[in-house]
Amino acid sequence: MSTSNFDTLTSFLKTRFHDQAEYLQATSEVLSDIIPIYSANERYKHYDIARRLCLPERIIYFTVTWMNSAGEVEVNQGWRVQHNSVMGPYKGGLRFHPSVSLSVLKFLAFEQTFKNALTGLPMGGGKGGADFNPKGRNERDIMLFCQAYMRELQRHIGEQTDVPAGDINVGAREIGYLYGEYRRLNNRFEGVLTGKGLEFGGSHIRTEATGFGLVYFLDAVCTAQNTTVEGKKVTISGAGNVALHAALKCVHMGARVLTLSNSRGFLYCEHGYSENDINWAIEHASQYDNILTALKEHSQHPMNWYSNEKPWGIKGDIALPCATQNELLEEDAQHLLAHGCQMVLEGANMPCDQDAQAVFSQNNITFVPGKAANAGGVALSGLEMAQNAVFSQDDRDVLDNKLRSIMQNIHQRCLEEGQTDSNTNYARGANIAAFKRLAEAMVAQGV
Template sequence: MKASEVMADLRRRFPNEPEYLQAVEEVVTSIEDVYNEYPSFEAENLIERLCIPDRIFSFRVSWVDDKGKVHNNMGYRIQHNNAIGPYKGGIRFHASVNQSILKFLAFEQTFKNSLTTLPMGGGKGGSDFSPRGKSDMEIMRFCQAFIAELWRQIGPDTDVPAGDIGVGGREVGYMFGYYKKMAREFTGTFTGKGLDFGGSLIRPEATGYGNCYFLLNMLATRGIDIKGKKVAVSGSGNVATYTTRKLTELGAKVVSMSDSGGSIIKPEGFSEEQLDYIFELKNYYRGRISEVAEKYPDVQYLPGERPWKHVKCDIAMPSATQNELDGDDAQALLDNGVIAVSEGANMPSTPEAIKKFLAAKILYAPGKAANAGGVAVSGLEMAQNSQKLSWSAEEVDDKLKSIMKNIHEQCEKYGKEEGSDFINYVKGANVAGFMKVARAMMAQGVL
């Protein structure tokens, strides 16, 4: 297999899907040498089968707003690969959603889920519907219309959706409720459910906490203590806010956050009171990050800006969305002395940024490894649902720490460069995730 030939063919077949092509190129270039050690992979054209989704569902979602006006959005579900378990991955509601973005997310999810060692395949779904500015009733009607089209394609042993950008506990509750009505069954078909109807403790916190646990393992390889370190975080949703809570608990100083309107920075670190206000503002009142600067004069607001060029930090944790950190941002971070980057979002760094981080040999953790905590606890929620059990927060958190440590060990095993202490976490995560899926696919024949 030649990665360049694989990518040339995929670009010809899917020319208008840049995010998908970007995600695939990162993986196939990382695994090329390992793949070619197994002639049987090429004999069964495994790479092409792995890159192209098993199936794609697309559909119109028609819903009625509070004034009686009918709106139409696109809905999608990408079932990418189920070689190691039922399709598993979130649903995203955001105006930017299209097939390319969901194909990249489903592709990434396949390897992320493999890294957790839990029996979950990869999938992703969503719609170009935006919940922002909509009433609860409008969101409920949209969620019900979305599931009315999708419910036959999902199930506890088939495809288990969860939340993502724009889809939190409220939206998952509405979708699960309508699925339960249509399927006439109460099963663990969704994760991220409310605690009163099958949800798991630590699930809302899991992606942010898991990223911090992976970061700790990564820092330990160089004997670095996180206490007192300045951390730049982007985003202010579920992942980012729980990341900041865990960082503060660990003794680090959070110096930035952001949303789609801009960033806030405080070079000496936000106070606990300020971080609590951000948490309440974004998770309960769905306010704008600019309101923090309005309330606290010592916080600076940068409209339309990402934080990376504007504040010095020891560690960067991009936790907003894909391709939010480019080559110039990466250079600014390196010039300011960053020692580690750990991704809370899916593919937040562009290829140019990743090249700079790897060339500088800093600690760099790609999202498929560092942000796997969310889907890991989703897998634990599935296990609790199957057993009709509910584990304590301490039990789930301990299992999450163990899973993130195991993911780090796999990345270290496959990513450590010969004759060097440097760990290429990009290669390590891609090879480790790929090998498990590849072995399962080969064992099950050409499907």
């Protein structure tokens, strides 16, 4: 690595954004892999590509002032980080959660740029959201907030400019409210949001895509290592859309899924969740305050609930962290190592911190970062954009096959750039493969 270039860039970022820990973590991880490529290419250095890739092209901040169903005025903060558009319209989700901050959104938009480049589809990278917490709110309040948020956001998005999607706490219901307000304000029916309902421009497989895509990538990793998903014991964190659909696809492929989790603990099923268990959780997730404890009571299979604990102490072959950023720490990685884990694939965005990643690297545990492993969601969003552009709707089988093909292609790109004499460094491969595509496009378009 060119230490001087790495140190110069990371120092530049730390000086200006010292209070943005998540953003600094994400950029440092990528820079450590791409700086040797950058330093060896005079065109990249001439156009200052590495620095430009780290900095968002535009950050939009706005206040969301709205009146709730009780007639009370509330004030929230909203953002849209339009990170890089060299590959196409900004593309990335909206997150409604009290933990949303500029640092979190900048890291997500940065990661999204690289993730989208890996798909091979014409999409740039962006991310947005608000510090609004929909938990415990009635449906009318959620609708009123979505409409107020869109009244500000609609000035900055469009099908050829920026196409948001859903993320944490922004599902099909919220996308419907957001899209309805956009359509009323702009008098246009266009593919300006993805994750829409099937009745108004949505796509089959979109809900399942991130979780299914994660397991399709896992299947490609297993094939490359001369093994199969079938028969493997899998531990999963999270109990949302990604975790549940990843669990479902694992079961379809013959794996034994042992855990699901949330912020209050994890649910362990020694013999593995059944397909009926997972489908019940998917169908009833919004009806219970804790879908996992409800599943324990509903299921005919014995399950154990562990309050305030993580699932990484359970013996398994494969770990799929699907909850949130920096959920899996060094001590968790040591637990996985001690219990025989062979592979870790990120279903969430940056769920494994740098110390955990170091444990995986030092002990030859295969690690695949989220920008590669969880790209299925945005890949399907790209396919939804294509369907909207020609006013068509492909069927489930066609889209599922396209999703699998895209995930296999991403895996191949990671192999090509991350292969060493002894193994494959998927994180390095993903970072370099995406960087090369972005850098070449930036050089070609000048400044």
